[in-house]
Amino acid sequence: MRRTSATTHRAALGLALGVLAPVALSACGNGKTDPDLVAGKQLFVQKCGACHQLDRADTKGVSGPDLDEAFRQALADGMGRNSIEGMVAEQIRHPARLGEGQRGKGEVVMPADLVEGESVTDVAAYVGQVVAKGGEDTGLLAEAVKKAGAGKPVAAKDGKLVIPADPTGQLAYQAASATAPAGPIEVESPNESGTPHDIVIDGVGKGEVVQNGGISKFNGTLDAGKTYTFYCSVPGHRQAGMEGKVTVK
Ligand code: HEC
Known part of the structure; x- marks a missing residue:
């Protein structure tokens, strides 16, 4: 480089x-x-x-x-x-x-x-x-730009886990940690920004790359007691910090 x-x-x-x-x-x-x-x-x-x-x-x-x-x-x-x-x-x-x-x-x-x-x-x-x-x-x-990824942890609701990408285009999700119950899950990552992102959990599922209001999503199954890593697979984004943990309770 x-x-x-x-x-x-x-x-x-x-x-x-x-x-x-x-x-x-x-x-x-x-x-x-x-x-x-x-x-x-x-x-x-x-x-x-x-x-x-x-x-x-x-x-x-x-x-x-x-x-x-x-x-x-x-x-x-x-x-x-x-x-x-x-x-x-x-x-x-x-x-x-x-x-x-x-x-x-x-x-x-x-x-x-x-x-x-x-x-x-x-x-x-x-x-x-x-x-x-x-x-x-x-x-x-x-104060011009709100620091990305500073949001509270998110919890899955009704079988759905929603982890939005930072709306200003920074390389972060709005939460760096999440909790979900074991079993089938629908994972969604809405992306308001013009920067392309997806959401992936290895071994569970991978959403499409989206931008400008698209929603990257997939269905998968989470195992009890495990901690998974979610991340963006667009080159360079995970290395820049676009990842977090899902703890299965
Ligand atoms: C999709 C990725 C991408 C985006 C978005 C992007 N750049 Fe770049 N930029 C590059 C790449 C790749 C290079 C080096 C090769 C080239 O010039 O295309 C570069 C080169 C540059 C350079 C020259 C750096 C040098 O070594 O001399 C500057 C300055 C620059 N970009 C500024 C900007 C600014 C300002 C923006 C936003 C308006 C921007 N870039 C958006 C990928 C990007």
Whole structure:
């Protein structure tokens, strides 16, 4: 992953210096309002965090490069945060141009236009401000996103166990632990977010991958006295923390 980032990053740097400077200049002169960093952080968590690690946003995706890692060296070499902002905005608008070197290896590709219009600037400004910075967000930014997975344990009711995915797109379920009786069970995981997820319990069942209001579900049987692990099988999501325990009582 480290090498992938560095390669992408060098391509991005060339592009930023060659193409982005004039764009950035004209954007300054047209009297636009300052970017909304709170909205930028919220959108980053919703739209980008499932694939990218960014410590300040507490996102843990692993399908794309770790962004702190990707820009740390450039910052150390004296690149300004405004230039990084420009590069991030360019990556959002034209991911293909920066990703050319990584194509055709069967890896995840970053979709274009995950956010649009002024939101591009908001997200890029937030990332530019906090990337590789250490410490924690403060003030309004600290409260911009509710921490995922902090919900209470859930209990099965009427033969059904419902464990929703985090609605903001973070890599977590709304509960990390659950209880259920032994016997037949219907497991459901509604997912309001745009980040694809499923729910799986090895040896019991596996739901479909869903997003945008879909419900991943399966029927299975739980054995008395056992503790099972439920998790999301979308690559990278379980490693980022999308799992929990079901205790059978
Ligand atoms: C589906 C996964 C996925 C999502 C969602 C995603 N990215 Fe990416 N991103 C990638 C991958 C894979 C790469 C590296 C290859 C490429 O450029 O396509 C990448 C590369 C990048 C880079 C370049 C990093 C470097 O090493 O130079 C930046 C910056 C970036 N993404 C920002 C974002 C932002 C901001 C969002 C949200 C608007 C986002 N990404 C959403 C997968 C994703």
